[in-house]
Amino acid sequence: MKIKEVIVVEGRDDTARVRQAVEADTIETNGSAIDEEVLERIAIAQQKRGVIIFTDPDFPGERIRHIVAEHVPGCKHAFLPKESARAKRNKGVGVEHASIEDIKQALQGVYELTDEEAGTIEKEELIAYGLIGGPKAGQRREKLGVALRIGKTNGKQLLKRLNMFQISKEQLKETMNQIVQEEKDEK
Template sequence: MIIKEVIVVEGRDDTVNIKRAVDADTIETNGSAVNKETITKICHAQEKRGVIIFTDPDSPGERIRSIVSEAVPGCKHAFLPKEQALAKHSKGVGVEHATPADIQEALKNVYSITETYETDIEQADLVDYGLLGGQGSKARREKLGKRLKIGYTNGKQLYKRLVMFQITREEFIAAMEDMKQEEEE
């Protein structure tokens, strides 16, 4: 599998693992303190080939994703579910621990963000489906993020992520109804 865009990752181990899975070039942020030089490289890559942000499914990874996508508009996003990014013999979480098949799947399901998209999903829908502020809401958000391939997000950011990735009300309701049915089985 050849990836045309440059993939933004957190570190060298991520690059090594990405290259095991696909033929691609990467830019490493070297942690969550993304410097101006790195942003300049990412801007240049975006202009020439496009960029896919593929960071770890944890707080520092989300911080990097936010910094880069704010500084470099038009980036695509790939997400890896947390359970696919767990280290086998330690408590580490990251792209460097994923299997080649999981990396390939995440890169097949990239999202582009457009600034003008509006949704008919309402905050009340999130409450009605138990995604905010109730018992089990975190687990439901994790399942929803995995099902929609938009990554995990906290309650405050869920609505923004649904809008950002142009998830329609129909897609949202279908995913929630499938999850509801699985819970009942």
């Protein structure tokens, strides 16, 4: 599988792992200390070919994603569930630990952020689905993030991502019905 866009990753190990899964060019941020030169290269890549931000599913990875997206509008986003990015022997989490298949799947589920306020999902709907304020809210948000490939979020971030990625009310409803059914089946 060949990727047209340039993929932004955190480091060399991520680049090596991504290139085992797909044919792609990458730009490495070298961690969360992203300098202006790297941001400028990402901006040029966005203008010429487009950019996919593919960072680790942890706090530093989300911070890098936010910095790049803020400085370079119009980037696409790929997400890996945390359990797909765990190292076998230590507590590390990262793209470099993911399977080839998980990386391919994450890159196929790319989302493009929009500037317009096209979001139709309201906070009250998240409360009704038990995604905010309920005893299982954190678990449900995590399952929803994996199912929709939008990453792990807190309640406020979830509402923003659902609307930025233009997830429809129907898609949210269908996915939540599946999650609730899985919870019933687990009992």
